[in-house]
Every structure is written in structure tokens, then in C-alpha cells.
Amino acid sequence: xxxxxxxxxxxxxxxxxxxxxxxxxxxxxxxxxxxxxxxxxxxxxxxxxxxxxxxxxxxxxxxxxxxxxxxxxxxxxxxxxxxxxxxxxxxxxxxxxxxxxxxxxxxxxxxxxxxxxxxxxxxxxxxxxxxxxxxxxxxxxxxxxxxxxxxxxxxxxxxxxxxxxxxxxxxxxxxxxxxxxxxxxxxxxxxxxxxxxxxxxxxxxxxxxxxxxxxxxxxxxxxxxxxxxxxxxxxxxxxxxxxxxxxxxxxxxxxxxxxxxxxxxxxxxxxxxxxxxxxxxxxxxxxxxxxxxxxxxxxxxxxxxxxxxxxxxxxxxxxxxxxxxxxxxxxxxxxxxxxxxxxxxxxxxxxxxxxxxxxxxxxxx
Amino acid sequence: xxxxxxxxxxxxxxxxxxxxxxxxxxxxxxxxxxxxxxxxxxxxxxxxxxxxxxxxxxxxxxxxxxxxxxxxxxxxxxxxxxxxxxxxxxxxxxxxxxxxxxxxxxxxxxxxxxxxxxxxxxxxxxxxxxxxxxxxxxxxxxxxxxxxxxxxxxxxxxxxxxxxxxxxxxxxxxxxxxxxxxxxxxxxxxxxxxxxxxxxxxxxxxxxxxxxxxxxxxxxxxxxxxxxxxxxxxxxxxxxxxxxxxxxxxxxxxxxxxxxxxxxxxxxxxxxxxxxxxxxxxxxxxxxxxxxxxxxxxxxxxxxxxxxxxxxxxxxxxxxxxxxxxxxxxxxxxxxxxxxxxxxxxxxxxxxxxxxxxxxxxxxxxxxxxxxxxxxxxxxxxxxxxxxxxxxxxxxxxxxxxxxxxxxxxxxxxxxxxxxxxxxxxxxxxxxxxxxxxxxxxxxxxxxxxxxxxxxxxxxxxxxxxxxxxxxxxxxxxxxxxxxxxxxxxxxxxxxxxxxxxxxxxxxxxxxxxxxxxxxxxxxxxxxxxxxxxxxxxxxxxxxxxxxxxxxxxxxxxxxx
Numbered sequence: 001x002x003x004x005x006x007x008x009x010x011x012x013x014x015x016x017x018x019x020x021x022x023x024x025x026x027x028x029x030x031x032x033x034x035x036x037x038x039x040x041x042x043x044x045x046x047x048x049x050x051x052x053x054x055x056x057x058x059x060x061x062x063x064x065x066x067x068x069x070x071x072x073x074x075x076x077x078x079x080x081x082x083x084x085x086x087x088x089x090x091x092x093x094x095x096x097x098x099x100x101x102x103x104x105x106x107x108x109x110x111x112x113x114x115x116x117x118x119x120x121x122x123x124x125x126x127x128x129x130x131x132x133x134x135x136x137x138x139x140x141x142x143x144x145x146x147x148x149x150x151x152x153x154x155x156x157x158x159x160x161x162x163x164x165x166x167x168x169x170x171x172x173x174x175x176x177x178x179x180x181x182x183x184x185x186x187x188x189x190x191x192x193x194x195x196x197x198x199x200x201x202x203x204x205x206x207x208x209x210x211x212x213x214x215x216x217x218x219x220x221x222x223x224x225x226x227x228x229x230x231x232x233x234x235x236x237x238x239x240x241x242x243x244x245x246x247x248x249x250x251x252x253x254x255x256x257x258x259x260x261x262x263x264x265x266x267x268x269x270x271x272x273x274x275x276x277x278x279x280x281x282x283x284x285x286x287x288x289x290x291x292x293x294x295x296x297x298x299x300x301x302x303x304x305x306x307x308x309x310x311x312x313x314x315x316x317x318x319x320x321x322x323x324x325x326x327x328x329x330x331x332x333x334x335x336x337x338x339x340x341x342x343x344x345x346x347x348x349x350x351x352x353x354x355x356x357x358x359x360x361x362x363x364x365x
Numbered sequence: 366x367x368x369x370x371x372x373x374x375x376x377x378x379x380x381x382x383x384x385x386x387x388x389x390x391x392x393x394x395x396x397x398x399x400x401x402x403x404x405x406x407x408x409x410x411x412x413x414x415x416x417x418x419x420x421x422x423x424x425x426x427x428x429x430x431x432x433x434x435x436x437x438x439x440x441x442x443x444x445x446x447x448x449x450x451x452x453x454x455x456x457x458x459x460x461x462x463x464x465x466x467x468x469x470x471x472x473x474x475x476x477x478x479x480x481x482x483x484x485x486x487x488x489x490x491x492x493x494x495x496x497x498x499x500x501x502x503x504x505x506x507x508x509x510x511x512x513x514x515x516x517x518x519x520x521x522x523x524x525x526x527x528x529x530x531x532x533x534x535x536x537x538x539x540x541x542x543x544x545x546x547x548x549x550x551x552x553x554x555x556x557x558x559x560x561x562x563x564x565x566x567x568x569x570x571x572x573x574x575x576x577x578x579x580x581x582x583x584x585x586x587x588x589x590x591x592x593x594x595x596x597x598x599x600x601x602x603x604x605x606x607x608x609x610x611x612x613x614x615x616x617x618x619x620x621x622x623x624x625x626x627x628x629x630x631x632x633x634x635x636x637x638x639x640x641x642x643x644x645x646x647x648x649x650x651x652x653x654x655x656x657x658x659x660x661x662x663x664x665x666x667x668x669x670x671x672x673x674x675x676x677x678x679x680x681x682x683x684x685x686x687x688x689x690x691x692x693x694x695x696x697x698x699x700x701x702x703x704x705x706x707x708x709x710x711x712x713x714x715x716x717x718x719x720x721x722x723x724x725x726x727x728x729x730x731x732x733x734x735x736x737x738x739x740x741x742x743x744x745x746x747x748x749x750x751x752x753x754x755x756x757x758x759x760x761x762x763x764x765x766x767x768x769x770x771x772x773x774x775x776x777x778x779x780x781x782x783x784x785x786x787x788x789x790x791x792x793x794x795x796x797x798x799x800x801x802x803x804x805x806x807x808x809x810x811x812x813x814x815x816x817x818x819x820x821x822x823x824x825x826x827x828x829x830x831x832x833x834x835x836x837x838x839x840x841x842x843x844x845x846x847x848x849x850x851x852x853x854x855x856x857x858x859x860x861x862x863x864x865x866x867x868x869x870x871x872x873x874x875x876x877x878x879x880x881x882x883x884x885x886x887x888x889x890x891x892x893x894x895x896x897x898x899x900x901x902x903x904x905x906x907x908x909x910x911x912x913x914x915x916x917x918x919x920x921x922x923x924x925x926x
Contacts, residue, residue: 050826050830052826052829071834072826072829072830073829073830073831073832073833073834073835073838074832076832077830078830078831079826079827079830081823081826081827082823083821083823085821085823085824085826085827086824086827087824087827087828087842088824088846089842089845089846098828098831098833099831099832099833102831102832102833102837103832143827146827146831147830147831150831150832
């Protein structure tokens with residue numbers, strides 16, 4: 001098991017800075033995910049670790065050994081590509097054995113290792129099949145086996161599931177995670193799918209514009225996003241512009257004005273340093289107030305249902321506030337008999353402990 | 366951001382390898398090769414065109430444009446080539462549309478036959494028409510019995526006709542592959558938006574095909590204007606640039622090397638303009654569309670259907686007629702240009718007895734050239750597709766250049782440059798191989814480039830990632846995947862080399878005469894029986910590999926053309 005250390009890695013393409021000094025420490029055996037929108041630099045970072053790209057500055061080391069001077073074929077990383085990159089002219093066995101043949105193993109050792117890894121990815125019996133005779137999921141397993149069989153120091157995965165259909169994607173990610181636990185290999189996984197990242201990772205680095213925005217366990221990233229970008233990218237979120245009214249340092253609570261004299265309360269540990277804030281509220285943190293007793297003025301917003309999309313166990317509403325802003329609400333245990341109708345007036349409430357506070361106005365309106 | 370940037374330093378050996386790796390050697394080698402064997406001879410031709418006794422650099426060109434003896438050749442070239450190109454478009458485009466879109470009976474046979482006409486050397490077709498419509502021509506003789514005088518095949522009209530019938534396949538192939546890359550949804554969309562069948566054809570399909578039509582037309586123009594064998598056989602006193610260059614160059618009595626070179630430069634200029642135009646248009650107007658569902662095949666119906674079938678079979682008949690005629694005449698026992706209905710193996714016996722050496726020469730020269738070409742092509746194609754050097758664009762144009770250089774001109778340049786030590790190559794077989802390699806390099810490179818572009822570069826990265834160094838990755842992953850292009854490009858190079866005449870005729874030396882040279886000299890000396898027998902042997906030698914290629918590669922074979 002290998003520790004991967006990335007120190008101040010920078011990369012430019014012409015005038016565009018793709019990586020603006022990335023620092024990460026990935027622990028031995030960890031399943032670590034680089035999550036971010038396209039163009040955030042996550043794939044560039046992965047390809048730099050593999051040695052296909054050379055950083056302009058900074059160092060990458062495996063277990064304290066700097067690997068920068070090493071060419072790609074000496075780094076002993078196992079990479080799984082987005083488009084599989086299966087060798088189309090070789091059958092399953094030869095695809096998997098490819099990397100072993102370049103290392104000094106006997107025929108028997110190669111046969112044993114390939115057999116073992118094919119069992120691990122549940123492809124026994126398909127050794128003689130050609131890639132074109134395999135389904136997408138099977139091809140994905142072949143390249144996974146091919147990458148793992150050489151016992152690489154690090155497994156690198158570049159959006160490996162994005163070419164699979166939705167159901168298979170969920171099944172495969174479970175398989176990948178199970179295999180990774182079994183083998184205990186340090187894994188760096190790149191994806192733009194936040195749900196996938198949350199489901200599969202030990203830790204996540206959320207990236208945007210060439211910089212790491214937050215590193216943390218899935219729950220930390222979701223519950224305590226470091227900034228508006230993370231709050232918005234990981235899961236969905238409602239953002240409200242808010243003016244600080246007062247801060248109670250002993251109760252660690254702050255009172256905000258979100259417009260039209262409506263007051264919202266939230267947890268705020270540090271002393272305020274600004275006037276303008278934005279409040280982020282997860283759609284599942286909002287609940288409908290009991291309409292018979294709507295005398296609440298705290299953490300309460302009034303509006304009407306603009307749209308509803310029914311999802312069985314859960315229902316998503318869009319609510320147009322009186323201020324015109326749209327709020328998303330996820331009701332995870334809806335009253336199936338009395339679903340809210342479009343146009344119905346509602347009041348939304350939120351527990352102060354579930355309101356996130358960020359400095360500065362809300363991005364993107 | 367705040368931390369100080371530490372520049373990456375690599376060990377010296379790694380840096381050296383990176384800065385000056387194998388592929389840089391390939392790039393430099395390719396440049397050196399093309400500079401020495403293509404640019405240098407061409408510059409020598411240009412230099413020679415500027416020589417004069419009076420010291421007036423422009424004397425040759427002044428003479429060319431002021432004396433009709435010379436300038437008429439240019440006029441003749443253009444007067445025949447332009448209408449013939451236009452005519453080959455008028456046949457090639459409709460034929461491509463009909464054969465690709467309509468279920469004409471025996472479609473794949475028709476395609477194969479057209480490819481075969483493309484491959485067979487045009488001068489053999491020209492010679493066959495002489496057998497039919499020449500002075501002692503079969504058709505003329507036959508019609509004379511009824512008192513009908515048929516116009517002679519010799520001269521500009523006959524030349525234009527033969528050019529058309531031997532060059533429309535260029536247009537046909539390029540346009541039909543473009544038609545096959547149009548998606549049915551495009552036509553459906555046009556129809557759905559309310560345009561009728563004819564209107565869709567004119568306003569949607571035709572404009573999409575326009576770049577390919579232009580490319581095909583320019584390509585066939587370049588080969589027509591550069592063709593040497595056809596005008597030599599049926600042009601007679603109607604001289605065009607390539608034949609005039611040849612006669613001016615080989616004529617030791619009244620020949621004028623300056624004039625031969627000046628005419629060469631003018632011929633190159635014409636071809637280069639066509640090539641530049643083609644590359645510019647190809648670059649500017651290529652539609653990269655994903656074809657999910659090719660255009661539907663329709664049934665030819667009613668009068669228009671009958672017309673289409675009639676047209677197709679007529680063109681096919683006229684294209685194949687020369688081969689049939691040559692086949693029969695090769696078995697005809699007679700003297701000189703008189704063909705009889707006495708059939709036997711005499712001509713073949715004479716060929717195998719007297720000129721078997723020419724057959725051997727053709728085979729090993731073509732094989733050697735094709736092997737060298739395909740090795741070079743694989744390497745150059747890799748640099749062109751995957752390389753990072755800025756010189757890529759230059760190399761790309763340089764590799765395409767031989768397409769625009771007529772064989773006659775290359776030969777003239779080679780003779781000027783390689784006629785003295787230290788590079789004395791004239792009178793050896795090496796000069797033939799070198800000229801073949803340079804002239805056919807574009808075919809082989811194009812086939813390999815097309816193939817490489819379809820191989821995802823992540824496949825190579827996967828191999829490198831698994832611990833196989835880049836160069837070994839090239840051998841173990843890229844090369845096996847390129848086998849179709851290697852076979853297709855190799856066969857195309859071989860086939861077009863073995864039927865080469867225009868540079869061979871100037872560069873060969875007695876013991877290294879090839880089949881084409883022998884066919885040509887036998888035609889000129891009216892030994893029709895021997896010429897036909899050799900032509901049949903040559904034709905079979907080109908057909909067999911092509912048929913094998915189609916068997917092996919299927920539809921992909923046409924990519925190599």
C-alpha cells in the first residue's frame with residue numbers, strides 16, 4: 001500500500017492555468033476521489049500522476065520517493081480509462097496478461113495471476129473472448145483486471161463508469177469498491193458525478209478551476225461544505241442573500257435578514273467579519289409548516305408550489321417565494337394521500353442548525 | 366498558489382531521450398529523404414530551366430511563350446485535360462450516386478470493375494483503343510466492309526475520350542465514399558421540412574458532396590495533365606507537355622535540356638495549383654459528421670430506373686472493353702499490328718522466351734519499393750498523427766507533394782542530379798526504386814494516417830501505463846492494429862508501381878527494363894501480339910493482389926485507394 005503525496009503541483013497549457021498549485025496527501029489503501037466539473041483539472045492531475053503529462057512545478061511522490069523523473073512506463077500505476085482502452089486485437093486473457101509479459105514472470109505464474117484476477121472481477125471462462133464480443137460492463141472489468149494484475153502501487157481511475165448505463169453504473173461502483181477493499185490498493189478515482197463520489201469514496205477532494213476547494217469524508221463534504229461552490233456542486237442547495245442583524249457570541253447564533261423583514265437564525269461559531277452573507281439550505285432540510293398554525297416568523301418563507309416531480313419514495317417541489325426566488329424542497333416522506341398541488345400556498349421552515357452560512361452574496365443569483 | 370514554484374528537473378539522460386527521441390530521428394530522416402530525393406531534383410530542374418548561353422535567365426521561358434512549337438503543347442494539354450476532366454465528372458458523379466444509392470443488379474461487381482479500371486495503367490487502355498479504332502483497328506476494318514469511315518482515334522478527340530474513360534473512376538470512388546458517409550437522417554430532415562426528392566438532392570445532398578466532387582475532379586485533372594503513356598500512344602503529332610518534355614529530353618540531336626526543364630516547371634506549376642486548391646478546399650469544407658445510418662438503398666423503378674441501369678452498364682461496358690480486346694488480341698497469332706482470328710499461345714511463348722526478364726524486373730522492383738514505402742509510411746504516419754513537432758504541417762504537405770509531380774518531371778530531375786559522382790545512380794536499378802518509393806509514398810502514408818486516426822491514443826497510454834516503454838508499445842500495440850493499412854497501402858503501392866511508365870521510361874537502363882517499358886516499346890514498334898500478351902500478364906498481376914485485398918479487408922480496401 002502506497003502513500004501518494006502531491007505538493008504544489010502546477011500545470012499550464014499556454015496561458016491557461018489548469019492546475020494552480022494542488023496539495024494532497026492520499027493515505028495508503030485509501031479510496032480517494034477527485035470530484036469536480038469538467039475543466040476543473042481533475043483529469044489533468046490524474047494524468048500527471050500517471051506520467052502522461054509533466055507538471056510545470058511541484059512534486060509528486062509515492063511513499064516519500066519522488067517520481068517526477070520517472071517516465072510513465074516505470075511508475076507502476078494501474079490506470080483505468082474512461083473509454084476502456086482495451087486492446088482490440090487481443091483476447092481477454094492476453095489483454096490481462098499484457099502487462100505481466102513485460103515483467104519477468106514464467107508462463108505458469110502469468111496463467112495463475114490472470115486466473116486469480118479474472119476470478120476477482122468475475123470473468124472466469126471468458127479468457128478466449130475477443131473484446132468486440134464483450135458487453136461494456138465486461139470490457140470495463142477486463143481493463144480493471146488488466147490494471148490490477150500488475151499489482152500497481154496506485155490504481156488510477158478516470159471516470160471509468162461514465163460510458164455505462166445508469167443501473168450498471170451503480171452495480172459496477174459497488175463491485176469496484178468491494179474489490180478495492182479486498183485488495184487494499186491505494187486508489188485515486190476521478191469523477192464529475194457527485195452522487196458516485198459520495199457513495200464510493202473514503203475521502204473526496206472537490207476541485208474547481210484548478211484548485212482544491214475542500215478535502216474531506218463524504219459526509220463532511222456534504223454536511224459542512226467549505227464554500228458556496230462545494231455546497232452547490234455536491235448535492236443541490238438553495239442559496240439566500242442575507243444581511244447580518246446580530247450575532248450572539250455565547251449562544252454561537254446569528255440572526256439574518258433575508259429580505260422583506262423576514263428573519264433567519266443560524267449557527268455561527270466565529271465572530272462576524274462582514275455584513276453580507278449567504279445562507280445555504282439543502283432541499284431536504286426544508287419542511288412545510290403546519291398551515292393551521294402559521295404564526296412563525298423565524299426561519300420561515302412563504303410562497304406557492306410552482307412545480308412538482310413525483311419520485312415515489314420522495315417528491316421534489318419547486319416553490320416560488322413571494323420575492324420571486326425559486327426554492328427546491330425534497331420531501332422524503334410525503335403524505336401520499338394529500339400531495340401538494342401546483343399553485344397551492346405553502347410555508348417553508350428550517351431548523352437553524354441546518355442552515356449553512358457563507359460570507360458574501362449568493363453566487364449565480 | 367502562494368507556495369513557491371519548484372521547477373522540475375530531470376536527469377540528463379531522460380532529458381536527452383525526451384528531447385531527441387526515436388521519433389525525432391524519424392522526422393529528421395523523413396525530411397532529409399524528401400529533401401534529397403524530391404526537393405533537390407526539382408530545384409535542379411528549376412535551375413536547369415534558367416540556364417542559357419546568353420546568360421539571360423528567362424530565355425527558356427521567353428522562348429516557351431513566344432514560339433508556338435512550345436507554347437502549343439501547353440495549350441494542347443489544357444485543351445484536352447480540362448474537357449476530359451469535366452467529362453469524367455459528368456460520368457463519375459451520377460454513376461457514384463446511382464451505384465451507391467440504387468440496388469442496381471451486381472452492384473459489388475460493378476464497384477470492383479470500376480476499381481480495376483482505375484488500377485490498370487491508362488496507356489494500356491489507350492493501346493486497346495488503338496487496337497479497336499486505330500489505322501488497322503478491328504472496328505474500322507469491320508465497318509469498312511460496309512463502306513463506313515470511322516473517325517480516327519488518334520489526335521485530341523480520341524485522347525480526350527480515352528482520358529475520360531480511364532479517369533472517371535477517381536471521381537467515382539471519392540464521391541461514392543462521400544455518399545456513404547451521409548446519414549439518412551439528413552435526407553429525412555430535408556424531406557420532413559417539406560422538400561421533394563429532386564429538391565432534396567439538389568439543395569442538401571449535392572452541396573454536401575460538393576467538396577468531394579471538387580477533390581475528385583482536381584485529382585483526376587492532375588493525373589490527366591501528367592499522363593505520359595496515353596498521349597504518347599494516341600496523341601501522335603498532337604503533343605502535350607509530358608510527351609514534349611520527354612521528346613525534348615531524350616532527343617540527342619535537336620534536344621534542348623533548358624526547354625525540357627522549363628516545360629517541366631510549367632507542368633509542375635499547373636499540378637501544384639491543382640493540389641494546393643484541393644488541399645485548401647479539403648481543409649475548408651470537410652463536414653465531419655457521424656454516420657449512424659447510411660442513406661437507404663432504393664430500387665430503380667420505371668423509366669428513370671431503366672435509364673440508370675442502362676447508363677451504368679454502358680459505362681461499364683466501355684470501361685471493360687479494352688481489357689476484353691487485349692485479352693483476345695493476346696491470343697491472336699499474327700504479324701505486327703494485323704490481328705487474325707487464329708488463336709494460340711504463340712504470343713505468350715514469345716514473351717516468356719524473350720522478355721521474361723522484364724517480368725522479373727517488374728516484380729522485384731515493385732516489391733522492393735512497396736516494402737520500403739510501407740515501412741517509411743508507418744513511421745511517417747505516426748509522426749504526422751501523434752507527433753508533437755511543429756514541423757508536422759510542413760511534413761504533411763511535403764509528403765503529399767509527389768502526388769502533384771508528374772513522373773516525367775521527377776525522372777528529368779533525377780537524371781540531372783544523379784548523373785555524376787558522388788551520386789551516380791543513373792544506369793542502376795537503385796534510381797528506379799528510389800523514384801518509385803518517392804512517387805508512391807503519398808499512397809502508403811495516406812492509408813496509414815487514415816488508420817492511425819481511428820486508433821484511440823489511450824490504447825497506447827494503457828500499454829505504457831502497464832510498463833511497456835513507448836517504442837515497444839508502438840511495435841506491440843500500434844503495429845498490429847495497423848495491419849489492414851499496412852496490407853492495403855502496401856498492395857496499392859505495389860500495384861501502382863508495377864504499372865508505372867512515365868518515369869521508368871526515362872530512368873530504366875537495358876537490363877532493368879520493366880513490363881510497362883516492354884509493352885510500350887512493342888506498341889510503338891507495332892508488335893501488338895507481344896504487347897497484348899504482356900499487358901494481360903501485367904493486368905493479372907495487378908488484379909490478383911487487389912482481389913485478395915478486397916477479400917481480406919472488405920469495404921475498408923477502398924480507403925487505401
